[in-house]
Amino acid sequence: xxFTTVVFYFxxxxxxxxxxxxxxxxxxxxxxxxxxxxxxxxxxxxxxxEAEFLAITLVLVYxxxxxxxxxxxxxxxxxxIERMRQGFWDYLPIAGLVAGLMVVEMVMVLxxxxxxxxxxxxxxxxxxxxxxxGLLLYTExxxxxxxxxxxxxxxxxxxxxxxxxxxxxxKWMDPARQVKVTHEGRIRMVNLKPQxxxxxxx
Amino acid sequence: MQFFAELLGPAWxxxxxxxxxxxxxxxxxxxxxxxxxxxxxxxGWMQIRMGPNRVGFFGFRLWGLGQPIADAxxxxxxxxxxxxxxxxxxxxxxxxxxxxxxxxxxxxxxxTDTLVLANIDASLLYIMAITSMGVYGVVLAGWASNSKYxxxxxxxxxxxxxxxxxxxxxxxxxxxxxxQSLNLVEIVEAQRxxxxxxxxxxxxxxxxxxxxxxxxxxxxxxxxxxxxxxxIVAGFHVDYSGMAFAVFFLAEYANMILVSALTSLMFLGxxxxxxxxxxxxxxxxxxxxxxxxxxxxxxxxxxxRYRYDQIMRLGxxxxxxxxxxxxxxxxxAMQTPLGSLFH
Numbered sequence: 119x120x121f122t123t124v125v126f127y128f129x130x131x132x133x134x135x136x137x138x139x140x141x142x143x144x145x146x147x148x149x150x151x152x153x154x155x156x157x158x159x160x161x162x163x164x165x166x167x168e169a170e171f172l173a174i175t176l177v178l179v180y181x182x183x184x185x186x187x188x189x190x191x192x193x194x195x196x197x198x199i200e201r202m203r204q205g206f207w208d209y210l211p212i213a214g215l216v217a218g219l220m221v222v223e224m225v226m227v228l229x230x231x232x233x234x235x236x237x238x239x240x241x242x243x244x245x246x247x248x249x250x251x252g253l254l255l256y257t258e259x260x261x262x263x264x265x266x267x268x269x270x271x272x273x274x275x276x277x278x279x280x281x282x283x284x285x286x287x288x289k290w291m292d293p294a295r296q297v298k299v300t301h302e303g304r305i306r307m308v309n310l311k312p313q314x315x316x317x318x319x320x
Numbered sequence: 321m322q323f324f325a326e327l328l329g330p331a332w333x334x335x336x337x338x339x340x341x342x343x344x345x346x347x348x349x350x351x352x353x354x355x356x357x358x359x360x361x362x363x364g365w366m367q368i369r370m371g372p373n374r375v376g377f378f379g380f381r382l383w384g385l386g387q388p389i390a391d392a393x394x395x396x397x398x399x400x401x402x403x404x405x406x407x408x409x410x411x412x413x414x415x416x417x418x419x420x421x422x423x424x425x426x427x428x429x430x431x432t433d434t435l436v437l438a439n440i441d442a443s444l445l446y447i448m449a450i451t452s453m454g455v456y457g458v459v460l461a462g463w464a465s466n467s468k469y470x471x472x473x474x475x476x477x478x479x480x481x482x483x484x485x486x487x488x489x490x491x492x493x494x495x496x497x498x499x500q501s502l503n504l505v506e507i508v509e510a511q512r513x514x515x516x517x518x519x520x521x522x523x524x525x526x527x528x529x530x531x532x533x534x535x536x537x538x539x540x541x542x543x544x545x546x547x548x549x550x551x552i553v554a555g556f557h558v559d560y561s562g563m564a565f566a567v568f569f570l571a572e573y574a575n576m577i578l579v580s581a582l583t584s585l586m587f588l589g590x591x592x593x594x595x596x597x598x599x600x601x602x603x604x605x606x607x608x609x610x611x612x613x614x615x616x617x618x619x620x621x622x623x624x625r626y627r628y629d630q631i632m633r634l635g636x637x638x639x640x641x642x643x644x645x646x647x648x649x650x651x652x653a654m655q656t657p658l659g660s661l662f663h
Contacts, residue, residue, distance in 0.1 A: 147407075151410075170441070170442060171445070174446055177449040177452070181449075181453055182449060182452025182453055183485065186455050186478055186482055189456075190459070190478050193463050193475070194475070246441055247441075248441065248442050291629075293629065293630060293633050
């Protein structure tokens with residue numbers, strides 16, 4: 119058996135185990151961590167496919183940012199497992215449909231040779247995947263790429279607009295004003311003549 | 321070397337790589353140990369104190385040079401207390417997750433143009449990906465300890481690291497636009513030509529943003545709200561003791577050295593000599609790294625801790641706009657004859 123095949127089965131086994139843990143773990147934090155492991159091993163598999171840019175980006179974006187925020191939220195939630203299990207049988211048909219679709223897609227990808235998909239030739243070692251991807255994205259696919267970027271921007275603006283609310287009576291500080299504070303604005307020097315304390319009257 | 325290669329046959333490559341890994345990791349750990357000593361000494365001098373000056377070797381005090389060794393032995397022999405009600409597995413996994421990225425990132429750091437473990441094509445991307453995983457150690461330590469202080473520290477750290485990573489990433493985009501490469505060796509070679517050709521000058525805003533974001537990513541003063549002693553005791557590692565605590569400590573200092581190495585590679589010309597009549601070499605790299613490390617220690621002795629909302633404001637409302645504007649400026653200037661300023 120070739121070395122890369124051994125590596126493939128190693129990563130694939132971890133990926134499957136992590137994937138199973140994501141849906142079986144009772145603790146949501148453990149499930150989120152299993153998902154992190156799944157992403158990481160998937161990046162390893164992509165690396166085997168010579169897609170090093172996508173592999174590194176998967177780690178950078180999903181493991182390094184998305185899952186951190188995910189974990190952040192999950193940790194703060196008090197999730198009731200019993201209530202989450204309530205709708206299990208109601209959702210099962212939809213889940214089965216999605217799973218079935220994914221099985222069909224996987225069969226078509228894995229058995230691609232039967233559907234006329236030709237495996238590309240392995241590239242030489244000095245082939246820069248990153249450069250080629252960048253060139254394609256910014257020349258041939260520039261409009262789809264920019265449209266996707268705009269859609270993401272709209273989503274960001276929408277998400278921020280949804281959480282933006284003005285509550286009356288909230289005490290808050292304007293950092294810009296705080297930064298501009300000088301000692302003249304805070305301390306007033308007063309020249310006071312010495313005074314006699316007033317005698318206390320009973 | 322030829323002899324060993326023939327002796328071991330196909331096992332030679334893994335063995336030789338392991339030897340090289342050890343040759344990188346061991347010096348890093350030694351530097352970590354003496355960085356803690358340097359930190360205590362330098363901050364001591366800045367505050368008109370002596371710093372550690374008792375522990376030496378063989379009965380000689382030697383300005384306290386034995387202090388880090390004594391500290392390491394002390395931490396190793398202490399008990400690791402696991403809090404009741406903690407998530408035991410994750411509690412022990414968290415320090416490992418903190419130190420693993422801090423060590424793995426060193427795989428692609430070039431020390432001179434030939435002295436590098438793995439000279440891969442996208443080494444800058446690799447560094448960003450690996451270092452972005454360091455936050456898991458902190459977040460998990462906070463959560464697994466089952467303590468409110470630790471949890472608050474973990475949350476603060478996660479929010480802070482994710483925010484500053486964006487500004488840091490944009491600063492690196494500036495570097496790779498100038499160098500037109502993601503490879504660290506090529507980035508340094510693109511800065512050849514002396515002090516004024518290094519990227520700190522054409523990318524000055526990026527340099528500042530990177531340096532300050534680096535301090536924030538490291539959770540060091542003045543951005544160390546994750547372990548703010550005055551509010552949340554010691555933050556995410558309040559429940560850690562003995563070697564488990566020491567591993568967090570090691571990770572923090574290894575990351576400090578890493579950020580100093582990256583700053584000197586990307587903005588200060590790495591192993592290149594500042595003047596044409598002196599030869600290039602690892603000496604320059606070490607000197608530049610020491611300078612950046614000194615800056616980190618200096619910051620800690622100088623600035624009071626930021627308030628949490630001020631940190632978030634600085635990251636999102638100052639650094640990200642600054643880097644974005646400078647990127648657009650650079651991109652526009654590169655289309656004109658002025659573009660040579662940025663190469």
